[in-house]
Amino acid sequence: xxxxxxxxxxxxxxxxxxxxxxxxxxxxxxxxxxxxxxxxxxxxxxxxxxxxxxxxxxxxxxxxxxxxxxxxxxxxxxxxxxxxxxxxxxxxxxxxxxxxxxxxxxxxxxxxxxxxxxxxxxxxxxxxxxxxxxxxxxxxxxxxxxxxxxxxxxxxxxxxxxxxxxxxxxxxxxxxxxxxxxxxxxxxxxxxxxxxxxxxxxxxxxxxxxxxxxxxxxxxxxxxxxxxxxxxxxxxxxxxxxxxxxxxxxxxxxxxxxxxxxxxxxxxxxxxxxxxxxxxxxxxxxxxxxxxxxxxxxxxxxxxxxxxxxxxxxxxxxxxxxxxxxxxxxxxxxxxxxxxxxxxxxxxxxxxxxxxxxxxxxxxxxxxxxxxxxxxxxxxxxxxxxxxxxxxx
Amino acid sequence: xxxxxxxxxxxxxxxxxxxxxxxxxxxxxxxxxxxxxxxxxxxxxxxxxxxxxxxxxxxxxxxxxxxxxxxxxxxxxxxxxxx
Numbered sequence: 001x002x003x004x005x006x007x008x009x010x011x012x013x014x015x016x017x018x019x020x021x022x023x024x025x026x027x028x029x030x031x032x033x034x035x036x037x038x039x040x041x042x043x044x045x046x047x048x049x050x051x052x053x054x055x056x057x058x059x060x061x062x063x064x065x066x067x068x069x070x071x072x073x074x075x076x077x078x079x080x081x082x083x084x085x086x087x088x089x090x091x092x093x094x095x096x097x098x099x100x101x102x103x104x105x106x107x108x109x110x111x112x113x114x115x116x117x118x119x120x121x122x123x124x125x126x127x128x129x130x131x132x133x134x135x136x137x138x139x140x141x142x143x144x145x146x147x148x149x150x151x152x153x154x155x156x157x158x159x160x161x162x163x164x165x166x167x168x169x170x171x172x173x174x175x176x177x178x179x180x181x182x183x184x185x186x187x188x189x190x191x192x193x194x195x196x197x198x199x200x201x202x203x204x205x206x207x208x209x210x211x212x213x214x215x216x217x218x219x220x221x222x223x224x225x226x227x228x229x230x231x232x233x234x235x236x237x238x239x240x241x242x243x244x245x246x247x248x249x250x251x252x253x254x255x256x257x258x259x260x261x262x263x264x265x266x267x268x269x270x271x272x273x274x275x276x277x278x279x280x281x282x283x284x285x286x287x288x289x290x291x292x293x294x295x296x297x298x299x300x301x302x303x304x305x306x307x308x309x310x311x312x313x314x315x316x317x318x319x320x321x322x323x324x325x326x327x328x329x330x331x332x333x334x335x336x337x338x339x340x341x342x343x344x345x346x347x348x349x350x351x352x353x354x355x356x357x358x359x360x361x362x363x364x365x366x367x368x369x370x371x372x373x374x375x376x377x378x379x380x381x382x383x384x385x386x387x388x389x390x391x392x393x
Numbered sequence: 394x395x396x397x398x399x400x401x402x403x404x405x406x407x408x409x410x411x412x413x414x415x416x417x418x419x420x421x422x423x424x425x426x427x428x429x430x431x432x433x434x435x436x437x438x439x440x441x442x443x444x445x446x447x448x449x450x451x452x453x454x455x456x457x458x459x460x461x462x463x464x465x466x467x468x469x470x471x472x473x474x475x476x
Contacts (some may be wrong), residue, residue, distance in 0.1 A: 098397050098398035159398070196397060197397075204402070204403035205402060205403055206401050207398060207400055210406065210409055214395050
């Protein structure tokens with residue numbers, strides 16, 4: 001074990017290196033670039049025994065790792081924003097053929113308007129692909145979660161691609177001390193990939209064969225694998241803690257929820273800010289807590305409901321929008337609470353296109369949640385830090 | 394039974410007899426002199442020459458009509474599929 005100060009991107013590259021993938025394929029796009037740039041350097045310098053396939057697009061990158069994973073080797077790719085959107089067609093096929101590729105979804109918003117700033121609009125578009133989505137709070141968690149991701153993806157009860165989502169720039173381009181684990185220890189946690197099936201010229205197979213009649217059952221098999229992943233994610237997080245003494249939550253992580261009247265629900269790098277905000281608000285006598293959603297797919301509805309059972313109101317922050325509906329995370333939380341005894345849910349949208357989420361932003365959400373509780377009126381969507389002066393008349 | 398990933402032995406697409414997509418049916422007439430041009434052009438590889446005459450495998454022929462179009466003797470006629 002050693003500690004070095006490095007960029008979040010380097011932390012991810014270091015994590016991938018100790019996972020010993022055999023094939024990496026990626027197309028550079030901000031803010032994912034530094035991760036794959038560093039990995040290509042590691043391969044070129046002989047530090048990582050892998051094939052690095054340079055490609056002409058993200059569609060090709062996803063296709064290349066689809067193929068390599070089908071031959072039975074550990075495979076990795078990464079992308080952001082438009083690049084992730086271009087991968088979607090392949091990701092549906094990859095999840096359907098149950099190939100345990102690990103990818104990093106470096107969160108960045110999508111065009112239009114064009115910007116390279118972070119929010120969750122891109123990975124939300126991948127929500128229904130059948131790819132497991134794990135969101136991380138900081139670069140050390142990104143390091144740990146990538147190692148966990150391969151173990152989860154390659155489990156024969158699961159066999160699904162896993163995407164580790166991390167906020168672009170905020171995490172990928174900030175420097176922090178990162179604890180790097182010894183190769184031997186990682187090898188003991190993550191043994192070699194043993195494929196269930198693999199492409200072999202001596203024993204030819206068809207992947208993703210034609211079916212009409214069985215599609216419904218086939219999709220259910222994917223769903224059941226996702227359901228099994230719920231307990232597996234928790235087991236793997238606990239096993240990781242035993243070996244590496246680090247824990248960032250399983251499906252969710254709770255922060256001061258036990259006696260909280262207002263519970264905030266969010267994902268990604270905002271959790272750090274939220275914790276500071278909660279500490280500040282608690283010194284002022286406001287009982288606030290946080291549920292960090294670490295696994296977005298599979299969605300841990302039961303866990304969240306359990307965590308907020310003593311709360312009087314829940315405020316969910318979304319960093320993206322399903323245009324025509326609202327915040328996707330809030331929608332999922334509401335659906336998890338439906339037909340159950342659960343506190344009311346306030347949906348807050350903030351931080352889109354990289355707009356700063358500060359302690360003041362969190363304070364506004366908590367105030368709105370308290371007001372909603374007092375008046376008994378919950379607005380459909382609360383647009384936090386909304387700036388009406390930007391609207392066309 | 395469905396296997397994980399819809400994985401099966403290779404060659405199973407033979408079971409899917411795509412000939413039933415056909416709306417037009419190529420018929421080889423007596424004008425055929427067995428030159429083999431249709432055999433080369435058929436995109437589904439379902440024409441073979443037997444006794445110097447083109448024979449069509451209707452299990453997989455989708456009725457695209459390329460054979461009839463390419464035949465220098467106009468020996469293949471496209472008829473409405475009634476089966």
